[in-house]
Amino acid sequence: MYDKIYLGDNMPELAEVETVRRTLNNRILHKKIVGVKVLYNKMLDNEEEYFKKILINNEFIDILRVGKWLIFELKEHYLLSHLRMEGKYFIKNSLDEISKHEHIIISFDDNTDLRYHDTRKFGRMKIIEKKDLYETPEIKKQGYEPFSKELTPSYLLDKFKNKKNPIKTCLLDQEIISGLGNIYVDEVLYLSKINPLRKTSSINKKECERIINGAKIILEKAIEEGGTTIKSYTSSLGVIGNYQKYLKVHKREGEKCYNCGEIIKRIKIGGRSTYYCEKCQK
DNA sequence: AGTGCGACCCGAACGC
């Protein structure tokens, strides 16, 4: 039941989002939507009234994913949902008290709710017509995912050849590789032994190969952890974030490199905290 | 076109 193929031949990854996708796919499909509450409408890209109108009396037919975007399939529309960093979905009884950080509440006819919870209010949702999916910028722009067969050293080398910015910045660019965030990029560069400040165009083919392999290793481990947290999904869930204990550099400023003992450095690249080992990453 | 940076949020961590 977890082997659904979605939008091409991607392997499951992007642990957090993929975990949510799989779990919800087992929990909310084909239930009639009988109520929608919008408690914070700035997270919607649609007019609130349109958003509600489309959802009411509709049902979720499937849940897909492209990059970090969740795609809830409705009868004639898709609901796109981005969790950013702290968005979570909970399944609760419709009678349960609404908590402070629940912003969108979708009620089903079996007295359960799908509730979107986001302490930072950073997540976004958007309903589009089905025919527009691949023309929607959020989806159209996504590059290849680390497990895609299309993501080859040659592809990366080509994308990198004219880039003047640091490699760290390019790995965060979802249009080149889809699915790596700030934490994973630090880990991938550490594993690949590449200095995050390196000018992107200086990355050679061997290094591209190390980046791709590194991304696969990091994400495989992360989804494995996502897989273990899946078990903790009960009537109301939360999930996310068992991977922290495996981090080799991120958030380890001032601590010793596990490989060489050098002190892990923290700098800013493109406004983002970046952790790395000066000695191991050339 | 490519690149950089501020804005969006608010809880946690920090400084005084």
Next chain:
DNA sequence: TGCGTTCGGGTCGCAC
């Protein structure tokens, strides 16, 4: 203790 300030995370939109 309690206050104010800073930070971070992904993406968009704007300025250069």
